[in-house]
Amino acid sequence: MVIMSLVVTDILKYYEPEINDDRISKLYITTSRKVLGQAYSLQNKMMVVGKLLDVAIAPDKEKITETAVPGRDRLIGTKLEAYFFTANGSDRDYLFFSSKFSHILTEYAIFAEEYEVKVEFIYVQKKIGKIKLYTKGTVMDSYRSQESESVG
Helix, strand or coil, X not given: CCCCCEEEXXXXXXXXXXXXXXXXXXXXXXXXXXXXXXXXCCXXXXXXXXXXXXXXXCCCCCCCCCCCCCCHHHHCCCEEEEEEEECCCCCEEEEEEEHHHXXXXXXXXXXXXXXXXXXXXXXXXXXXXXXXCCCCCCEXXXXXXXXXXXXX
């Protein structure tokens, strides 16, 4: 069975949002507003569920923190949750990873601004039911810029 989805590739970023919610971490990625928030009329704090497809050193990153952490490839396929947020005036939506998934990334020494992640998002969890993403195909969204766009 082929699962249709939204696949997002972005540099892992860090931001301290003014959110008092222990479920939401400070690590996030972004996606084009048109392929998620606009397409599915999402509201802030909605949970998007998916899995990690890949993690790699960020492109054009010459120096990263030295680590000796074997087994990062075991992360591939890890189920994850992210919380949707939108910002006025931006063409990007923000997906803050759950604290649980953020902890896993930290344990494997995967740091913001040093790594790029590729995530497959399959559905949005609602209070009652869920919204499956792109049931007729897969949408690929990749964001790269010379200057990292910041939240806020």
